[in-house]
Amino acid sequence: DVAGNIQSAFTAAGSSFTIAVDKDEPTLAITSPNLTAYTPAGASAAGVQGTASDPLINGTSAGLLLSGVDINLWYLVAGTSWYWNGAVFAPALSTVQANGSAWSTLLVPTALDYGGPGDKVFYAQARVHDASKLADGAVSSSSGNVSGMTAVTSFIVDGTRPISTMTGIIDGSYVNALTALNGTHDGSLSGTQKVEIRITTNPVTGPDWTGSSYTFTTPYWTTATLAGLNWTYSDLAGAFADNQFYYLYSRATDLVGNVQSPVTVYGVHYDQTPPALSISLPGSPPANPPYSNNAESTRVSTYTWGTISDAGAGASGISQVWVGISSGAAQSVWWSDSTRDFTTNLATVSWAAQVYAGGTKWQYSVPEFQTKLADGVNYTVFVYARDVASNTVNFVVGMLPGASAAAQTQPFKYDVTRPTSTVAVPVNGSAINSLSAFSGAASDPGANPSGVLKTYMAIRHTDGGAAATGWWNWGTSSFDGAISDPPPAPPSSAWTQVASTTIQGLASLAWSTAVPAGMLESSATYRVVVDAIDNATNLQQSPTPVGSGAAFRYDAQVPTATITGPANLAYLNAASLNQMLGTANDETTGASGLQSVEILLKLQTAEAYWNGGTSGVFASDYDTTPGTKYGQWRAVGGSSSWNLAFPPMTPAESKALRLWVRAIDRAGNVSPVPSNGQLDNDQNADGLPAWSFSYDNTP
Incomplete structure (x- = not known):
């Protein structure tokens, strides 16, 4: 204080404070x-x-x-x-x-x-x-x-259940061999942990396949092998017995434990037993048969029918057969008998009409199919039957399409797009000197084709040669001028079948056939055409008009080439040298036409060949290297009358020169060419001395 007294006692939280300083991050x-x-x-x-x-x-x-x-x-x-x-x-x-x-x-x-x-x-x-x-x-x-x-x-x-699919299996189909099951899986977002397979004859009671035998411990799932986004299961030895119906299941589990639901299931008959109610048209095989209402088709689709029986000593007899027809893979658009069109939208089977009139058959005539069926669309016919006692087959109220039994369910494909075909060998407009086989491809366009069934080929001799102008008769193995042009549609004597397949839905089918001995004659021209038919019996239209197919000339003869200047054995100077001149011809030797003419010029004693250079310097203008000098053929101007200017002749002063010429036609034939040994010996290909002249411009 003012008097000089100094505080000696302190009070907490009054005259003194204690603090902790913390500047470090937790x-x-x-x-x-x-x-x-x-x-x-x-x-x-x-x-x-x-x-x-x-x-x-x-x-x-x-x-x-x-x-x-x-x-x-x-x-x-x-x-x-x-x-x-x-x-x-x-x-x-x-x-x-x-x-x-x-x-x-x-x-x-x-x-x-x-x-x-x-x-x-x-x-x-x-x-x-x-x-x-x-x-x-x-x-x-x-x-x-x-x-x-x-x-x-x-x-x-990831809360989404994974999915799996099974490929190569048609639901409700009939098979006599299964060596492997295959499919795809998707476990997005976490990924697939496993795909399991179940094979059983009864989903409720079993037995189920274990991979080596059957067990009544059901359900029994075995693990498939994963490879990328695909799975395969091949432990099927002894799995299938005759006259059984099998359910093939697949289910996926993802990496977080989500399990596929519902599981994928296909049903197959193994060597089928005929049902009491059946569909005869459309009919298998194949499982998805194709039909067409084109004028030429023999597989028309304007009605459906089948058989019905009520076997047993105390059978009450058939009272009704109902039919439903779906359009599209989703099976949610249905045929309406009242509108005569596909106008009913329903998730369950829509039964269109009662079609039973007595006896052992049922039939439903649908002439409107001529215009109401759409190209490339899959359709399915469903039927169910009821007897007098109200027993039914293939019927429940609100039945989903997938619940319909295979024997009372028949898909079919409608295909009115006609196939097309092409010739690949020989190439259209080509000239060739050899041909062992004709080949090409047929295709059946569209998103859902019935597939190419057969391909036929015909060939016409159009000009040149000694054979008759006309179509090749495959029965007599000769060209026949009596066959009309265009020829009758296949099968006929102008056509030969060159490809066929039993595979359904094949969009493209390669074809080939060997060239018969004696068919092709040098200097003649020909036209190859092809025709195709698909599984719906649609026939390719107008395959033979002029301009179709592949036209070609057959030329198996080499062209000729000669030298006319300078004169053979001549002595020349700069004033008399002129040009290298000559002629070439292919019109009398195959007639495919000249492609090119080439000369080979050699300084005889130097064993050097002109490389096309124009410097006037020996080292620059002439090739003496054994590996390349024999290939120094130089293209000339013109063809039938050819010419080529000499290079600067300084390197040739007071030397003898040798000159060869060769011609190449459009078919690839080459006039005789001397071997390297003959070139060394200044000979032509026939062994005679090559064309020779000497240059001397020194007075």
């Missing part, structure tokens, strides 16, 4: 979710959890702030982040809090919250505050030392 880690993928329920159960601490530094720690853990949990949709706000996921940045050293999010998303957006990748990160205060002593959620955000933890939430 630490935090996310411990859950810790798996790659979860179901929605699994993700909800896992929550977002972790650990946090504010370790002592120099004996000082402020401790963790109450509710001081900040958590971000979100997923992305089209570049927009949807954050968990404690109640819902919303497209705005949001942070939820947790508390304690072993913390967890209190307001965890439910399985419904996780599953709502569909299968997604979710992201989580967190940070923690300690309890240190601001300078004014205040505490807030943004105060205190704060850790950095953890690295982003990502995990998949």
Whole structure:
């Protein structure tokens, strides 16, 4: 004080304060979710959890702030982040809090919250505050030392059941051999863990196939082999017995444990037993038979019929047979007997008409099919029967199409698109010197074709040679001028079958046939045409008009080539040298026409061949290398009358030269060419001396 007295006693929180200074960040880690993928329920159960601490530094720690853990949990949709706000996921940045050293999010998303957006990748990160205060002593959620955000933890939430398909099996078909089952699987987003197969004769009671025998422990699932997005199962030795109906199932399980539901199932008859009620038209085989109402077709589709019997000593007899006809693979558009069109939309079978009039057959005439069936569409006929006692076959109220029995269900394909065919060999407009076989392809266009059934070929001699102008008669093995042009449609003597197949729905079928001995004659021209028929008996239209198919010339003779200048054995100087001249001809030797004429010029004693150079320097203009010099043939100007200027003759001064010429026709025939040895010996291909002259321009 003013008198000089000094305070010696102190009062806590009055004249003295004790403070702790904490400038160090707390630490935090996310411990859950810790798996790659979860179901929605699994993700909800896992929550977002972790650990946090504010370790002592120099004996000082402020401790963790109450509710001081900040958590971000979100997923992305089209570049927009949807954050968990404690109640819902919303497209705005949001942070939820947790508390304690072993913390967890209190307001965890439910399985419904996780599953709502569909299968997604979710992201989580967190940070923690300690309890240190601001300078004014205040505490807030943004105060205190704060850790950095953890690295982003990502995990998949997959609530979609996986799927599997089975390929190569037609539901309700009849088979006599199955060596393997194959299909595809999709376990998105988490991926497929396994695909299992079940084979049984009775889904309820079994027995089920184990891979080596049958068991009544049902259901019994065996594991298929996965390869990429495909699966295969081949443990089928002894699996199938005669006259049995088998159910083939596949089901997939994904990596988070979702199991496919419903499972994939196909039913097949193994060496079928005829049912009491059947469909005769459309009829198998094949399982999906094709039909057409084109004028030339013999597989018309304007009615359906089948057989019906009510066997047994005490049978009551048939009272009704009903028919329903669906359009399209979805089997949801149905034929209406009242509108005579496909106008009924229904998920269950729509029974159009009662068609039984007595006896052992039923029939439904539909002349409107001539215009109401659509090209490339699959249709299915369904039938059910009722006897006087109200016993039914293939009927339940509200029956789904897939529940209809195979024997009372018959798909068929409608195809009015006609096939086409082409010739690949020989090439149209070509000239050839050899041909061992004709070949090409036939195709049946459209998205759902019945497939090419057969292909026929015909060939016409059009000009040249000694044979008659006309179509080749495959019966007499000669060209026959008596066959009309165009020739009668196949099968006839002008056509030979060159391809056929039993495979249904084949969009393209390659064809080929060997060239008969003696058919082709050098200097003659020909035209090859093809015709095709598909499984619906649609016939390719107008296959033979002029310009169709492939026209070609057959030329098996080499052209000729001669030298007319300079004169053989001449002595020339610059004034008398002129040009290299000659003639070439193919009109009398195959007549495909000249393609090119080439000369080979040699400095005799130097064993050097002109390489086309014009520098006037020996080393630049002439080739003496054994590996290349014999190939220095040079193209000339013109063809039937050819010419080529000499190169600068300085390297040839006072030397003898040799000259050869060769011609190549459009068919690839080449006039005789000397061998390398003959060139070395200055000979032509016939062994005679090559054309020779000497150049001497020195006075």
